[in-house]
Amino acid sequence: MSTALLQxxxxxxxxxLRSLYDSEGPRLFGIAMAILRDRDAAADAVQDAFVKIARRAAQFDPTRGEARHWMGGIARHAALDIARARGREMPTDDPALGDTPVDPEALDRVLATEAGTRLRACLAELEAKNREGIILAFVHGLSHVQVAARLALPLGTAKSWIRRGLLQLRTCLA
Structure with missing residues (x-):
């Protein structure tokens, strides 16, 4: 369905585009929330993602993967762009300025869905090193360089662990 809408x-x-937003928006918002942990910033990321999706829809190639995965990547990158920009900000404890804490259970709510349950089961099947690299990169939004530093590994090793884990996840989720 997403492929036909995207075309x-x-x-x-x-x-x-409106139908695509209605069907995929909540999922993309979940991706952005997992990275940003801020409702307003996640909403901004989803808006940015849909602008990019609308502009790049003709570039989507269904032979290379599913439309929803392609859109998820765009949303993830939009959220990471916002996270990187926010990394330069100085947060305060003044709630009047909007720096209020986000519910730390947001990722758990996303994972409580049927697809999230399946993802959690597949993640549990991975070796700990692969799972940790994937979670640091895709949930916490760390770059490969940051993952390597956090795990005290050479960059190539961190990349390999993440790639192997993603390939195993793809097989498990298929």
């Missing part, structure tokens, strides 16, 4: 968006169908 319609590529053809300029605005109603299909």
């Amino acid at each position: 319609a968006v590529a053809a300029g169908d605005r109603a299909s």
Whole structure:
């Protein structure tokens, strides 16, 4: 369904973009929330992602993967861009400035869905080193360099662990 909607968006169908937003927006918001842990920032990331999705819809190649995974990558990168920009900000404890804590259970709520339960089971099947690298990169938004530093590993090793884990996840989730 997402592939057909994405192809319609590529053809300029605005109603299909709205349908795509309605069907995929909550999932993409969950991805952004897992990275940013801030509702407003996650909403901004989803908005940025849908602008990019609308502009790049014609670039989607269904032979290379599913539309929802392609869109998830765009949302993830939009959230990481915001996280990197926010890393330069100085947070305060003044709630009047908007730096209020986000519910730490947000990721748990996302993982409580059927797809999240399946993902959790597949993550549990991975070796600890692969799982830890994936979680640091895709949940916490760390770059490969940051993952390598956090795990005290050479960069190539960290990349290999993450890649192997992702390949195992792909097989498990298929």
